[in-house]
Amino acid sequence: MAPEFSPKDFRILVVDDDxxxxxxxxxxxKSEGFHVLSAADGADGMKALEQEEVHGVVLDVMMPGMDGWEMCQAIRRDHHLPVLMVTARGEMSDKLKGLELGADDYLVKPFNxxxxxxxxVALLRRTYGWERPRTRVTTLRFGALVIDKVAHEVFLRGERMDLSPREFQLLYIxxxxxxxxxxxQQLLDLVWGVDFVGEDRVVDVLVKRLRSKISKSEDYEVCSVRGIGYKFRVYRNG
Known part of the structure; x- marks a missing residue:
């Protein structure tokens, strides 16, 4: 039987100039457990492949210097690992070109x-012959606060909290x-989606609503980081 699939055993290289x-x-x-490296162009991406053990690559097409086409060719000359190409260009000719150059899959921006x-995950399992994980951590605990991803529920001191879908998503992230x-911007992309068009102040409004329901405790706190964003400060796990 093939060994059980575990994201923590894989290192993914993301190459994109954005x-x-x-x-x-x-x-x-990372939220799924993968180790992640990043590079801003093909040249830096190839250096990362030479210096680190990498198991899969997410590769943008349109980049300055060595673009995604060139890097894909270079990867295929020296490495046997899955390449997932992403690009703003969705023409069939581009998809075929990527696949002909050795890409294993292709996504068009904006993507989910x-x-x-x-x-x-599918590419890694197919390439390395590993199975899906049988069990997966879906519940986060911080003292009296319990966040259940599968049930989409939050409990505080045993009481179920009434959160909207976006409030739940923000808290879980x-x-x-x-x-x-x-x-x-990161929170906008993760909660509202990368194609959201609007002011980033909607994040502040949602955080304020969340704080009114999930108050600060000795175990955790949703903190503001002036001029940047927010973090979930943990004082005690479990």
């Missing part, structure tokens, strides 16, 4: 980051990255 896209993809991959993660600052 730092915001790199960050969003990285956050989603969850779909990207699912496709990368912050709690998945304890003590890590997430800026407003």
């Amino acid at each position: 730092p915001n896209i790199c960050e969003v993809i990285g956050l989603y991959l 980051p969850k779909e990207l993660v699912a496709r990368m 912050l709690a998945q990255h304890p003590n890590q600052v997430l800026d407003r």
Whole structure:
């Protein structure tokens, strides 16, 4: 029987000249347990492949210097690992070109980051012959606060909290990255989607509503980081 699939055993390289896209993809991959490296262009991406053990690549097409086409060719010459290409160009000729150059899959921007993660998992399983994980952590606990991803419920001191879908999503994302600052743009992308058009102040409004329901405690706190964004500060787990 093939060994059980575990994201923590894989390191993914994300290559994109847009730092915001790199960050969003990285956050989603990390939230599933993957180790993530990033590079701003093909040349830096190839250096990362030479210096680090990498198991899969998320590769943008349109980049300065060595673009995604060139890097895909270079990867295929020296490495056997899955390549998922992402691009703003959705013409069939571009998709065929990527596949002919050795790409294993192709996504057109704007894309759902969850779909990207699912496709990368499928590529890794197919490439390395590993199975899906049988069990997965879906509940986060911080003292009296319990966040259940599967049931989409939050309990505080045993009482079920009445949260809207976006309030739940915001809390879960912050709690998945304890003590890590997430800026407003990252939270917009993760809660509202990368194609959201609007003011980033909607994040502040949602945080205010969340704080009114999930108050600060000795175990955790939703903190403002002046001029940047927010973080879920944890004082005690479990």
